[in-house]
Amino acid sequence: MVIGLILVSAALLAIDSRLRSALIAYLGFTTATLLLAFPHETTWRALSFFFVLAAVKLIAGPAALIALVRRYAVPEDLAPSVNLAWRLVFVSATLFAAHEIRLMTAFSNVTSAGVVFYAIFTSMLIVLLHRNLLAHVIGLLMLGSAITLAGAVFSPGLPGAIEIADTFDAVLATVVALAIARALIAFDPQLDIRSLRELRG
Numbered sequence: 001m002v003i004g005l006i007l008v009s010a011a012l013l014a015i016d017s018r019l020r021s022a023l024i025a026y027l028g029f030t031t032a033t034l035l036l037a038f039p040h041e042t043t044w045r046a047l048s049f050f051f052v053l054a055a056v057k058l059i060a061g062p063a064a065l066i067a068l069v070r071r072y073a074v075p076e077d078l079a080p081s082v083n084l085a086w087r088l089v090f091v092s093a094t095l096f097a098a099h100e101i102r103l104m105t106a107f108s109n110v111t112s113a114g115v116v117f118y119a120i121f122t123s124m125l126i127v128l129l130h131r132n133l134l135a136h137v138i139g140l141l142m143l144g145s146a147i148t149l150a151g152a153v154f155s156p157g158l159p160g161a162i163e164i165a166d167t168f169d170a171v172l173a174t175v176v177a178l179a180i181a182r183a184l185i186a187f188d189p190q191l192d193i194r195s196l197r198e199l200r201g
Contacts, residue, residue, distance in 0.1 A: 003115055005032040006149070007095075010122040013142060014094070015087045019069065019076040019134055023062050026138055030057050030145040033119070037152035053148075061141045065134055079131040087129055094121040112153045119146035 009029035016022045034054050039046040068074055080087060095118055101107060102114030123146050126139035 002032045002035055003112060005029070006115055006119060010119050010142070011091050011095075013138065014091050014122045014125040014129060015084065017078050017080050017084075017130075019065070019078060019132075022078060022135070022138055023065065026142060027058060027062065029119075029142060033145040033149040033152070034058075037148045057141060057145060061137075065137060068134070074134065075132075077132065078135040081129055081131055090125055090129060091122065094118060094125060097121060110154060116146070116150045116153050119149055 005028055009025040009032070012025040013022055013029065016025060034050075034057070037050075039050050069076060082090075098114045098118035098121060101117045107113040120143070123139050123142040126142060127136050130136070130139075
């Protein structure tokens with residue numbers, strides 16, 4: 001059931017064009033990955049580290065996005081670069097690629113290896129298929145969760161703190177992206193990637 005939630009929510013994130021429903025899908029995806037990555041160690045340090053990063057992913061990140069939208073009246077349209085049919089094609093291609101990678105000799109003995117690659121690929125799709133800056137922040141948040149999932153699947157014997165620490169860079173990148181998005185949105189709430197391409201140094 002958890003794997004199914006990851007597959008469906010990841011697909012919805014790549015396909016969706018509305019911020020509110022994308023955030024709901026993100027919360028489902030991240031909750032599922034955190035359940036799989038719950039620390040094997042039950043020490044207070046491992047558990048506290050886990051719950052701090054869980055709070056960042058499930059509360060702080062989405063709350064910051066909602067605050068940006070409300071404060072600067074940012075449109076909730078994630079501005080897909082292609083129509084729905086093409087987004088479905090890209091998601092299907094991603095699922096096929098993840099399945100083929102799972103069949104490779106190096107990953108054939110790893111349970112849920114295909115799910116990990118699918119999660120990573122779809123987090124990249126979110127960035128590639130949407131022009132709205134907020135979609136890119138969601139993509140970074142999802143990438144952090146996908147890294148957590150990778151740690152749980154490929155290194156289940158590692159201490160829980162090490163598994164969760166793997167996501168730190170992605171969380172830090174998300175914080176930086178939120179700060180940049182805030183500055184740009186404060187300047188013009190309508191800015192998207194097409195606008196940024198017109199900037200020259």
